[in-house]
Amino acid sequence: MKKLFGLFIALLLSLSVFSQGNKKKIYLLVDTLNQPKIDKQIEIKWTSPFHYAFIFNVPYKAPYYKYVEFSTWIDKKKPKPQIELSKPKYPFIELAELLSKVKESSLYFSDEFDFYITEALPKKRFQTFKVMLMPQQAPTQTGASLKNK
Amino acid sequence: MSILAEDNVKDINTIHFKSANNFTGVIRYYNLDGSYNTGWHYANGKIDGTFSASSLAKLGVASTEGICGVNPIYGKICAGDEKQEYCDTEIIGMINVECRFGTPDDGGGNGGGGDGGFSPGGGNGSTNNPSTNADNNIEVKQDSLQKHYPCLTREVLGKLLGNSMYSKLLQPFQTIQLPNGNNFVIQGLPNLTWGFSEQVYGGTSNDYMLGNTDSQGTSSKINFNSLAITNASELFLQMVAIHEAGHAYVNYYIKTGSYGNPIDTARYSTWAMDIVNFESVVRSERAGGNFNDHSLFLENYVDNFVKILKDVNGSAYTDKQYQMAAIYGLNNAGPRTYNPFGDGFDLYAIYKNKLEKSYNNLMVKYGIIAADRDAFYLQNLLNVPANKKLPTNCN
Numbered sequence: 001m002k003k004l005f006g007l008f009i010a011l012l013l014s015l016s017v018f019s020q021g022n023k024k025k026i027y028l029l030v031d032t033l034n035q036p037k038i039d040k041q042i043e044i045k046w047t048s049p050f051h052y053a054f055i056f057n058v059p060y061k062a063p064y065y066k067y068v069e070f071s072t073w074i075d076k077k078k079p080k081p082q083i084e085l086s087k088p089k090y091p092f093i094e095l096a097e098l099l100s101k102v103k104e105s106s107l108y109f110s111d112e113f114d115f116y117i118t119e120a121l122p123k124k125r126f127q128t129f130k131v132m133l134m135p136q137q138a139p140t141q142t143g144a145s146l147k148n149k
Numbered sequence: 150m151s152i153l154a155e156d157n158v159k160d161i162n163t164i165h166f167k168s169a170n171n172f173t174g175v176i177r178y179y180n181l182d183g184s185y186n187t188g189w190h191y192a193n194g195k196i197d198g199t200f201s202a203s204s205l206a207k208l209g210v211a212s213t214e215g216i217c218g219v220n221p222i223y224g225k226i227c228a229g230d231e232k233q234e235y236c237d238t239e240i241i242g243m244i245n246v247e248c249r250f251g252t253p254d255d256g257g258g259n260g261g262g263g264d265g266g267f268s269p270g271g272g273n274g275s276t277n278n279p280s281t282n283a284d285n286n287i288e289v290k291q292d293s294l295q296k297h298y299p300c301l302t303r304e305v306l307g308k309l310l311g312n313s314m315y316s317k318l319l320q321p322f323q324t325i326q327l328p329n330g331n332n333f334v335i336q337g338l339p340n341l342t343w344g345f346s347e348q349v350y351g352g353t354s355n356d357y358m359l360g361n362t363d364s365q366g367t368s369s370k371i372n373f374n375s376l377a378i379t380n381a382s383e384l385f386l387q388m389v390a391i392h393e394a395g396h397a398y399v400n401y402y403i404k405t406g407s408y409g410n411p412i413d414t415a416r417y418s419t420w421a422m423d424i425v426n427f428e429s430v431v432r433s434e435r436a437g438g439n440f441n442d443h444s445l446f447l448e449n450y451v452d453n454f455v456k457i458l459k460d461v462n463g464s465a466y467t468d469k470q471y472q473m474a475a476i477y478g479l480n481n482a483g484p485r486t487y488n489p490f491g492d493g494f495d496l497y498a499i500y501k502n503k504l505e506k507s508y509n510n511l512m513v514k515y516g517i518i519a520a521d522r523d524a525f526y527l528q529n530l531l532n533v534p535a536n537k538k539l540p541t542n543c544n
Contacts, residue, residue, distance in 0.1 A: 046337030047366030065365065134366075138438025138486045140396045142389050142478045143349070143358035146523055146530070 023114045027090035027128075028098050030054055031120035042095075044119065047134075050075050054117050054131060058099060064138050068102055070117060070131035084126045088118055102133065109133045294343050298378050300543035305386045306343065308461055315457050318394040321367070321401045339367035341397050350376035350530075357381075357530050359389040359478070362396040369397035382529040382537040384462060388474045391457055395450060396442055439483030440500040447507035451475050472515040473522045474529070480508035 032042050043055040053071035062068050074080055102109055109115075110133055118128040295302045309315045322341035348358040359377045363370050371393040378386065446454075454475035459468070466474075482501040512519070529537070 047368075048339065049337045051337065051366065053366065065363070067365075069366070137364050137400055138483065139361060139363045140393075140439050140442055141348075141358060141361040141481070141483060142392050143356055143481055144478045144526065145355045145481075146351075146357060146526055147355060 023112065025114045025116065026098070026101075027092050027116045027118060028095065029087075029090075029092045029118045029120065033120055033122065047071060051134075052080070052129065053134070054119075054129075056095065056099065060103075062102070062106065062136070064136045068099060069134040069136075070115065071134050072129045072131045081127055081129060083121065084128070086124070087120075087126055088128060090116070090118065090128075092118070106133065294345060294373075298345065298373075298375075298539075300539040300541065301373065301378055301386060303543050304383060304539055305390055309387060309390055309457070312457050312460050314453055314460075315391055315394070318391070318398045321398065337367070339369075339401055341368065341394070342370045344370060344372050345375045345378060346372040347376060348372075348374040350374055350380065357526075359385060360393050362393045362400075364397065364400040367401045369400055371397060377530075378539065380530065380533065380538075382533045383539055384458065384466065384474055384537070385477065385529045386539065387458060387461060388454070388477055391454055392446070392478070395446060399442055399445065438486050439481055440486070440497060440504060443479045443481065443483075444500055444504045444507060447476075447479050447504065447511060451479070451511060469515065469517065469521075470525060473517055473525045476508065476511055476515075476517075476522075477526065479511075480505055 030042060030044070032040070032044055035042060041057055043053075043057070045053055045055070047053040047055075047069070050073050051071040052074045053069050055070075056068045058066055058068055060066065098115075101113070105112065115131055115133070116128050117131050118126050120126055310319075319341065322339055346361075348361065349356045351357055357377070358374050359381065360371060360373045362372075371390075373386070373389065377389070451472075455468075455471045458466075458471045458474055462471075482497070482504050485497050511517075512522075
């Protein structure tokens with residue numbers, strides 16, 4: 001019985017390792033240096049004191065608001081990654097392809113992919129972040145139905 | 150831990166008691182129950198004094214949490230004791246706080262609500278001067294709500310600000326003013342903005358919407374229903390302000406959590422924190438919206454709704470009337486959310502069912518009869534005496 005239990009645990013562990021290693025790595029280059037100041041398609045900003053976010057405005061609800069947000073947690077223990085002085089040679093995908101993947105399975109995107117964004121900085125410098133797709137909270141409303149008006 | 154700077158703090162993450170760099174000001178430590186422990190004064194990074202609670206009082210600095218005066222702001226910062234340094238989420242600021250209930254200069258009144266169209270603009274991720282950082286709107290603006298509905302701002306939001314329990318809900322969104330008059334700024338501080346939009350309000354419908362809340366990141370925008378502003382009682386407008394502020398508060402703490410690291414509610418145990426005492430929401434967009442927020446409100450929150458309303462209005466209403474007002478709309482699960490299935494379960498149906506049970510339990514607890522409740526609602530929504538509505542001239 002003990003052996004059987006051990007085998008079961010080993011199987012679980014191997015499945016876990018396999019599933020983690022099986023995630024596909026995808027990379028996106030984000031260059032906001034030359035985008036127009038109004039009607040921005042991409043925004044890079046802090047959405048909390050620790051969330052450094054890349055926000056892609058889209059013409060559809062995804063699923064509640066018209067943007068897709070990826071972010072990474074930054075603090076003293078986990079500071080921003082090192083700046084690179086040349087463009088890293090990752091197999092970058094197009095933004096449209098990324099958004100298509102998100103649209104296909106937003107709930108499972110982070111289970112399927114390890115996603116990295118390389119941000120283009122001034123003076124031809126670059127910084128690459130591992131980011132997570134941020135879930136959107138459904139809008140809330142306050143109201144009641146009164147049947148006997 | 151709290152930091153009281155005497156000059157502009159450029160990088161909060163570089164400050165802890167062992168290495169305060171060029172910091173000038175006071176760093177104080179608190180016990181987990183919120184009481185004051187000890188503190189030091191720094192001049193250009195070097196300790197030149199130790200502070201007790203009484204010496205802080207002489208400086209005019211409160212050592213306890215106040216309301217719209219001295220309040221904490223939570224953040225990630227490294228601190229430590231004599232033996233070991235650690236990094237954690239802590240109170241990172243606690244200075245003079247000016248409550249703001251300004252709304253954006255977006256004109257308001259732009260339709261149905263809940264659409265959540267994203268408005269580009271904002272900061273660039275650096276620690277900026279507040280006057281240049283659109284993400285940290287920290288001054289009370291002459292905004293659309295103030296401009297179009299000054300009586301709502303004064304009579305509803307203004308009166309509520311004096312209530313300590315209500316102010317807890319606004320705490321994450323408050324501005325922090327440094328002794329030199331400048332504002333304390335960290336990138337990513339959340340905004341709470343108030344506006345209005347026209348939503349369903351009776352007529353051919355049986356539904357009476359009073360407001361809604363949309364959240365982006367840790368920030369939220371609350372829209373009152375403009376038809377409710379002109380038709381509903383002040384009591385119900387107060388109630389909706391509290392209710393929507395609760396939604397904004399829940400969203401803030403959910404979004405402030407990191408994946409796999411839910412808020413430590415045992416450690417940060419204010420009453421309001423109890424409403425975010427669940428891990429699953431941190432990860433799941435299935436659990437957003439009315440159906441789970443209202444469930445939390447019903448279980449942890451309604452008694453506080455009642456207390457706030459009673460504190461603000463005194464004997465103008467009976468306890469039961471306050472209770473009926475406080476539960477308004479809490480049995481509304483909202484529309485079915487996007488992909489509510491998880492592990493084969495229909496989470497929306499589960500939460501909706503839970504919501505209805507919690508609501509009915511509260512009706513029993515308070516001894517509220519549905520017919521009395523509905524009659525009271527009509528008195529506050531449709532057939533409202535003039536002396537119970539907002540005044541019409543507040544300029």
